Each structure stands twice: as structure tokens, then as C-alpha cells.
Amino acid sequence: MVKMLNNYLKINFCLLLIIFSPFVQSAETLLTKITPVRNAPEFSLQDLDGNIVKLSDFRGKPLIVNFWATWCPPCRKEMPSMERAWQIIKDQGIAMVAINVGEDEDTVFTFTADYPLSFPLLLDTTGSVTQRWPVVGLPTTFIVNPEGKIVYRAIGEREWDMPELLNVIRQLKK
Amino acid sequence: MLSVNKVFTILLLTFTSAVSVASQTMTQNQDTKLINWSLIEHGLHLQLIQRTPDQTRGFFLGRGFSNAVTNDIATQCVFQTIVRNTDKYSGKAITLPLPTWVVHYQNKSQPIKLKEKWDSQWSTSEVAMASRLAFRWATFPTQQTFEPSGDRNWGMISMGLPPGASFDLTVKWQHGDQNHSATIKAMQCPADGQNAK
Numbered sequence: 001m002v003k004m005l006n007n008y009l010k011i012n013f014c015l016l017l018i019i020f021s022p023f024v025q026s027a028e029t030l031l032t033k034i035t036p037v038r039n040a041p042e043f044s045l046q047d048l049d050g051n052i053v054k055l056s057d058f059r060g061k062p063l064i065v066n067f068w069a070t071w072c073p074p075c076r077k078e079m080p081s082m083e084r085a086w087q088i089i090k091d092q093g094i095a096m097v098a099i100n101v102g103e104d105e106d107t108v109f110t111f112t113a114d115y116p117l118s119f120p121l122l123l124d125t126t127g128s129v130t131q132r133w134p135v136v137g138l139p140t141t142f143i144v145n146p147e148g149k150i151v152y153r154a155i156g157e158r159e160w161d162m163p164e165l166l167n168v169i170r171q172l173k174k
Numbered sequence: 175m176l177s178v179n180k181v182f183t184i185l186l187l188t189f190t191s192a193v194s195v196a197s198q199t200m201t202q203n204q205d206t207k208l209i210n211w212s213l214i215e216h217g218l219h220l221q222l223i224q225r226t227p228d229q230t231r232g233f234f235l236g237r238g239f240s241n242a243v244t245n246d247i248a249t250q251c252v253f254q255t256i257v258r259n260t261d262k263y264s265g266k267a268i269t270l271p272l273p274t275w276v277v278h279y280q281n282k283s284q285p286i287k288l289k290e291k292w293d294s295q296w297s298t299s300e301v302a303m304a305s306r307l308a309f310r311w312a313t314f315p316t317q318q319t320f321e322p323s324g325d326r327n328w329g330m331i332s333m334g335l336p337p338g339a340s341f342d343l344t345v346k347w348q349h350g351d352q353n354h355s356a357t358i359k360a361m362q363c364p365a366d367g368q369n370a371k
Contacts, residue, residue: 155325
């Protein structure tokens with residue numbers, strides 16, 4: 001009787017594994033680890049308030065760098081989750097910037113009327129910074145470690161406020 | 175009665191066959207009437223969705239392109255393309271080299287019209303830098319590798335065919351170190367003047 005019950009439990013366990021394994025996403029399956037790590041290309045870009053923001057300003061803390069455009073549907077889709085993530089991490093020693101590719105200040109400013117975002121939005125109006133980073137499509141997001149090296153990459157939209165994903169970034173803190 | 179080992183084997187076989195299943199589907203959006211061709215095979219999930227010439231005109235006029243250039247792009251059979259790596263099991267990347275794709279139209283074969291070819295035919299005065307940037311990022315990368323970490327991308331692809339043309343498309347990709355190809359039959363460029371709504 002005990003043996004039968006054991007077998008029954010084993011089968012049920014296998015079934016559950018099989019049914020749910022495609023839906024279980026660990027952080028490692030949400031971000032691509034960059035090996036070997038490479039230096040993040042320096043940038044010096046203007047934000048919507050006219051301030052110059054540099055990559056080196058963030059040295060010493062993990063940094064999320066998102067490349068996007070207002071006309072890019074998946075970029076728009078992930079922006080609310082980026083804002084939610086920012087509200088969680090902004091006081092935890094983690095920085096976030098979104099670099100707009102090729103659009104002007106007015107276009108991005110108008111966009112923020114529909115998508116209220118409180119993290120820095122930087123303007124790469126000539127696309128020259130985007131060209132120096134390993135961006136293939138929009139959106140692409142990089143995680144830069146406190147030493148200024150790119151350690152993770154995500155191509156396409158993600159739910160940035162997922163705890164598993166944020167935990168990976170928290171682990172980069174010194 | 176089946177033993178545990180037999181049941182486990184059956185479940186494993188069911189599981190592995192489900193993973194390697196290939197499918198091609200064609201669906202029509204009931205609201206927009208636009209057709210979506212979908213291919214799921216060997217780690218690749220590819221969607222090719224019709225874009226009406228008017229949709230494409232709207233996008234590029236809004237990005238600062240002239241009427242003439244916009245019309246040229248819009249009338250060369252543009253599809254919205256969405257690609258995902260669906261391989262969560264073997265951990266293999268997929269790579270799509272667009273230059274290897276083949277359009278079969280009226281008994282002839284031709285490559286798809288790549289973004290580099292579009293860009294090279296425009297003079298500096300004809301298309302401003304900001305517009306070129308928008309074109310570059312709104313069109314699908316000529317070659318891209320998708321890691322199995324949820325990588326996905328989207329972008330427009332031009333088949334270089336007239337509105338209303340019917341064609342077959344041979345798609346090629348790599349899954350890990352294996353080369354694969356599949357032909358999607360009877361695809362259709364949307365006719366000009368057809369509205370998305």
C-alpha cells in the first residue's frame with residue numbers, strides 16, 4: 001500500500017514538473033549573461049532638463065541602461081514596468097537610465113505625458129552612442145556592474161519589476 | 175497495470191515530442207483583416223504580419239521621410255516581423271541571417287530587400303539623419319542571434335514586391351549549430367488602398 005502511494009506521488013510529481021516547467025522562468029532565463037564581460041562604452045548625454053549625464057556618474061553602483069524609441073511598440077509596453085522597478089530600486093543604490101534613440105526633446109517630452117517616467121531619460125539624437133553599444137534591436141537593455149562593465153543583456157521587452165530579475169541586479173552591489 | 179517506469183517513459187516521450195513539434199499557421203485579425211503567418215520550429219517562433227501600404231506611409235511620414243521615399247517603401251510589400259527564441263530546454267541560441275532568405279515570385283527567386291540596400295539608394299539630401307536612424311531601428315536586423323533568455327525582436331521587412339503580389343518565402347535559420355529552413359507558401363502582400371481597419 002505504501003509502495004503504491006509512493007509510486008502515485010512520484011507520477012504526480014513528474015506530471016507537475018512536466019506541466020509547469022515551460023512556465024517557470026528563473027532570472028537566469030530572463031537575462032543573458034555576457035561572457036567575457038566588457039567595458040560599457042562611455043556616454044555623455046543630455047536629459048530632458050538639459051543636464052549632462054555621463055556613464056561615469058554611476059560608477060560604484062549597478063546601472064540599468066535601456067535603449068528605446070517612442071515609436072517602438074515593445075519599448076512602450078515595457079516602460080510601465082521599468083517605472084515600477086525604478087520605484088522599488090531607486091533607494092537601494094541601483095541606478096537606471098533610458099537612452100532614446102534618434103528623437104528630439106519635444107517628441108520624448110510629449111511621450112512622457114502618456115507614460116509618466118521618473119528615471120532619467122537621455123537623448124541620443126544622433127544615434128552615435130547607440131552605435132557604440134552592442135544594440136541590435138529596440139528595446140535592448142544592459143545591466144552594468146559597479147565597475148562599469150556590461151554583465152547582462154536583454155533584447156526585447158521584459159517585466160522589469162519581477163523580483164527574480166531585480167534580485168540579480170541587487171546581487172551586483174558591492 | 176503500468177509500472178512507474180513505463181508511465182514515466184510515456185510521459186517523457188509525450189513531453190519531448192511536444193517540445194520538437196513544428197507548426198505553420200495563418201490567421202486573420204478579424205478587426206484589421208491583416209494576415210499573420212506564424213512559424214514555430216526548432217527554437218524559432220517567427221511571425222510575419224501584413225502591413226498595409228497606408229500603415230507604412232503613416233509611420234515613415236511621421237518620421238520625416240518625403241512623400242516620394244515613403245511611397246517607395248510602402249509599396250514594396252512590407253511585413254511586420256516578430257521573432258522569439260522559444261527554446262527553453264536545450265539552451266541553444268537561434269540566428270537569423272536575412273540575406274539567406276528567398277522570395278519566390280512568378281517562377282523567379284530573389285532576396286528580400288535589406289535595410290542596407292534601402293539606405294544605399296537614398297542620397298544625404300533626400301533622407302535626413304534622424305529619418306535614417308528611425309528606419310534603421312524600425313527595420314528588422316540583417317542578422318541577429320537570439321539567446322534562450324526570452325530574447326525577442328521585431329521590425330519591418332520589405333519583400334521588394336508590388337502590392338497584392340502572392341509569393342512563397344523560404345526562411346533559413348540556425349538553432350545551435352544546426353541549419354534549418356522552411357518555406358511559407360502563398361503569402362500575400364496587402365493591396366494598396368486597403369485600410370487596416
